[in-house]
Amino acid sequence: MLTWLSENTSIKEVSVIKNPDSFLERVERERPEIMFIRLGNSDIPGLNIGRMVKAMDQDVSIVFVSSERDLALDAYEVGAYGYLLCPLDRNKFNSLINRIIA
Amino acid sequence: MLRAVLIDDERPALRGLEHLLKDYPMIEIAGMFTNPLEAIKKIAGINPQMVFLDINMPQLQGIDAASKILDLCPDTDIIFITAHDQYAIEAFELHALDYVLKPISKDRFEKTLQRVTKKNGIIRQSLEKNLAIKCFGRFQVGWAGEEPIKWRTEKTKELFAFLLHHQGQEVSRDEILDHIWPEIEVEKAVHQLHNGIYYIRKTLEEYGIERSLAGISGNYCLRLGAVALDIWLFREHITVVKNNPQIKGFEAVAELYTGEYLEGSDWPWADLEREQLSKQHSEAILSLAKAYIEKKQFDRAEEHLLKAFKRDPYEESITELLLNIYRTTGDKNKAVRHFMEYEKVLKEELGIKPQEKIQRICSAIK
Known part of the structure; x- marks a missing residue:
C-alpha cells in the first residue's frame, strides 16, 4: 500500500502510525486529507478511532482496511469513504484514491 | 433543490421513505418506482442527485441496478436501503454514499441526509434556530431570541461587520488593512488581521454557527447561508414596493428600519x-x-x-x-x-x- 501511495504524485506525504493515541494527536495537528485504518477481527477500537477523527474533522476521508467482510456495515455507520478488503486489489485501491483526490 | 429517485419493489417501503423525506424540503422526489427496470429506463431523463435503492428486488438485484444507474448517471449518489447487511462491501465498491438497514430510524436517516447535503453543498436551515444579523441600529449577530455574540474586541467586531458589508465578495488584504487599520504599520496590521480572522472563526464556532451558515474563506470572503439579515430583507422589500407600491410593503420597510445602518459605530x-x-x-x-x-x-x-x-x-x-x-x-x-x-x-x-x-x-x- 505504501508503494502504491508513493507512486501517486498527488499524495504529498505518507505517515505510518501504530499507536492509536499518537495517531489522534498527529491527526489533530496535521489534519491529513486521507487516512487508512486497519481493522482487526471484530475491531471496535479501530472503528472508534474513525469515529473520533470524524468528529474532529468532518471532511477527512477515512478508508478502512480489513480482511473481514462483516465490518463494512459499521464502516458506513462511521461515515467512512471506503472499505478495502485484504488482500488489497491494486485496481480497486487506485480507483478509490483517484476518486478521493478528484 | 436536489432531485431524488426512490426504488423499492414494495410500495409501503416507498411510502415510508417518502414520508421520511418530507422533513427535508430541499429534496424533491423526482420519481418513485417499484420496478427497477422501469427506473433505469427513465433515470437518465431525471438525472437525480441521489437514488434511494432497495437491494432485494425480484426484477433486478439492487447492486446490479446501482451499477446500471451509475453507467447512465455517473454523478448520482446511491443510497442503499435494505434489510440485508451482507452487501456493504459491494456498496463500498460502487462508492455508494450510504447503506442503511431497514427499518430506518429518523436519527439514522438524518445522518444519511447530512452526508447528502454536505456533498451537494446545500445549506440547511436549522428548523429550531434562526441566525439573525441586525445592521440597522446597533450591529448584532445572534440566534433569534438569544443573547447575541460578544466580540472579543471592537476591532474584531468591525472586521466582521466589514466582511459582512462586502459579503459574498472577495476583499483584498490591502483593502481591509486600509479601512480597518489605516493608522498602524503594515506588518503589525497584517498580524492583527490574521488574529482577527482567527477570532471571528473561533467566536462563530463557539457560538454554534456552522461554516455553511457563516464562513470566511481564504481570500477574505464572508459567505452567508440562510440567515435573517435585515438589510437583505430591507432591499427585498424596497424592490417589491418599487414594482408594487402597496401599503403592506412600505410598512415592512418601515418596520425593518430600526435605526441607521451600523448605528453608533465610528466606521x-x-x-x-x-x-x-x-x-x-x-x-x-x-x-x-x-x-x-x-x-x-x-x-x-x-x-x-x-x-x-x-x-x-x-x-x-x-x-x-x-x-x-x-x-x-x-x-x-x-x-x-x-x-x-x-x-x-x-x-x-x-x-x-x-x-x-x-x-x-x-x-x-x-
Missing part, C-alpha cells in the same frame, strides 16, 4: 451605505404617508412622518407633508408646534431658515 467605510439606505427609507416613508393620506388615514401618516422626522429632521419633504396633513385636518396647534421645532433644528444645526414654501403652508392653516 467611515459604512458612511456611503448608511446614507443610501437612509434615503431609501425616507422615500419609502414618504410614499407610505402619501398612501395613508389618500385613504384619509391621517393619524397613520402622521405617526410615520413624525418617526421619520426624528431620524432625519432636515428632510424638507417630511415636514412639508406633515404640515399639509395638519392643514387638511385643520390642526393649527400641531402645525405651529412642528414648524417651530423644524425651524429650531435648522437654525441650531445648520444655521438656516425654513424655505418660504414651508412657511407659507404653515401660515395658511387657520
Whole structure:
C-alpha cells in the first residue's frame, strides 16, 4: 500500500502510525486529507478511532482496511469513504484514491 | 433543490421513505418506482442527485441496478436501503454514499441526509434556530431570541461587520488593512488581521454557527447561508414596493428600519451605505404617508412622518407633508408646534431658515 501511495504524485506525504493515541494527536495537528485504518477481527477500537477523527474533522476521508467482510456495515455507520478488503486489489485501491483526490 | 429517485419493489417501503423525506424540503422526489427496470429506463431523463435503492428486488438485484444507474448517471449518489447487511462491501465498491438497514430510524436517516447535503453543498436551515444579523441600529449577530455574540474586541467586531458589508465578495488584504487599520504599520496590521480572522472563526464556532451558515474563506470572503439579515430583507422589500407600491410593503420597510445602518459605530467605510439606505427609507416613508393620506388615514401618516422626522429632521419633504396633513385636518396647534421645532433644528444645526414654501403652508392653516 505504501508503494502504491508513493507512486501517486498527488499524495504529498505518507505517515505510518501504530499507536492509536499518537495517531489522534498527529491527526489533530496535521489534519491529513486521507487516512487508512486497519481493522482487526471484530475491531471496535479501530472503528472508534474513525469515529473520533470524524468528529474532529468532518471532511477527512477515512478508508478502512480489513480482511473481514462483516465490518463494512459499521464502516458506513462511521461515515467512512471506503472499505478495502485484504488482500488489497491494486485496481480497486487506485480507483478509490483517484476518486478521493478528484 | 436536489432531485431524488426512490426504488423499492414494495410500495409501503416507498411510502415510508417518502414520508421520511418530507422533513427535508430541499429534496424533491423526482420519481418513485417499484420496478427497477422501469427506473433505469427513465433515470437518465431525471438525472437525480441521489437514488434511494432497495437491494432485494425480484426484477433486478439492487447492486446490479446501482451499477446500471451509475453507467447512465455517473454523478448520482446511491443510497442503499435494505434489510440485508451482507452487501456493504459491494456498496463500498460502487462508492455508494450510504447503506442503511431497514427499518430506518429518523436519527439514522438524518445522518444519511447530512452526508447528502454536505456533498451537494446545500445549506440547511436549522428548523429550531434562526441566525439573525441586525445592521440597522446597533450591529448584532445572534440566534433569534438569544443573547447575541460578544466580540472579543471592537476591532474584531468591525472586521466582521466589514466582511459582512462586502459579503459574498472577495476583499483584498490591502483593502481591509486600509479601512480597518489605516493608522498602524503594515506588518503589525497584517498580524492583527490574521488574529482577527482567527477570532471571528473561533467566536462563530463557539457560538454554534456552522461554516455553511457563516464562513470566511481564504481570500477574505464572508459567505452567508440562510440567515435573517435585515438589510437583505430591507432591499427585498424596497424592490417589491418599487414594482408594487402597496401599503403592506412600505410598512415592512418601515418596520425593518430600526435605526441607521451600523448605528453608533465610528466606521467611515459604512458612511456611503448608511446614507443610501437612509434615503431609501425616507422615500419609502414618504410614499407610505402619501398612501395613508389618500385613504384619509391621517393619524397613520402622521405617526410615520413624525418617526421619520426624528431620524432625519432636515428632510424638507417630511415636514412639508406633515404640515399639509395638519392643514387638511385643520390642526393649527400641531402645525405651529412642528414648524417651530423644524425651524429650531435648522437654525441650531445648520444655521438656516425654513424655505418660504414651508412657511407659507404653515401660515395658511387657520
